Amino acid sequence: MHVDVKELKGHPGAQRTLSRTVDAPSGLGTVLVGIAEHSDLDLDLRVESVHEGVLLTGTASAEVTGQCGRCLDPLGYPLTVDVMQLYTWTPEGHQADGDDEETREVTAELTLELEPVLRDLLVSALPFQPVCRADCPGLCSQCGFRMEEDPGHHHEQLDPRWAALASLADTLNHDDEDDDASS
Ligand SMILES: [Zn+2]
Ligand SMILES: [Zn+2]
Structure with missing residues (x-):
């Protein structure tokens, strides 16, 4: 997931939109929920040339699937995250450090690497304790009985x-x- 920003270099104010559907990469998830690898990841982004670099804004949407943490039923729901990330121009001769979360840099090839940014946003938007619904009664802690079938x-x-x-x-x-x- 790279975005070419060559034509934005040296043209502060220039911008373009980027709407595309890409294959979700692997590892977008936690133990119980996540975005399945190769499922659709809808990007609706805008890249804008600013003085310090390139500002990436917009949204990324995907379908979250997984298991309810209480009753273990399958669950799924759409997730959309807001994207706002500044990629700074890499100084001459300086190698971009892709692992630094605080500052992203435009690569030496004048592209933006979207994956690390989207990964952080999507994974951190996943629920820590996913539930199929807010009032899911879950399973009996003693015998595993599905409480939904008999609340008593x-x-x-x-x-x-x-x-x-x-x-x-x-x-x-x-x-x-x-x-x-x-x-
Ligand atoms: Zn449940
Ligand atoms: Zn029981």
Whole structure:
């Protein structure tokens, strides 16, 4: 994903738009969600020559797919991020350092490398704890039951203090049964 900006060099104010759909690169995701490799990444960008370099603005859109962090159901939704990045002109003889996130530089070939910028924006826009919907009840923490199928599902006596009382109650109940059986 390179954008040629040769014609912008030395022409502050010159600009052009860049609308295209590209293949999403690999690794645009976290453990649970991400943008699938080779899925459509829609770019609607504008490059503008400014004194210090080239200003890249616009949006990037893609389809996020993955799994709900609560119920593990598949999920998907469209994501659009705003892009605003200044690429500074590389001083003569200076090699652009593509790994520096703070300052991007126009490459020696007078192109912009879009991928690192888009990668940062898209990955940081992914939810840390993705859910299929805000009120997803998830799975029962004890048995994995899908809570959606029965919101009343629960296990008795989660609290150990109540568990102690419950076993006492059980004992008493069994005594009652024994009494009933003998009478
Ligand atoms: Zn869910
Ligand atoms: Zn359960």
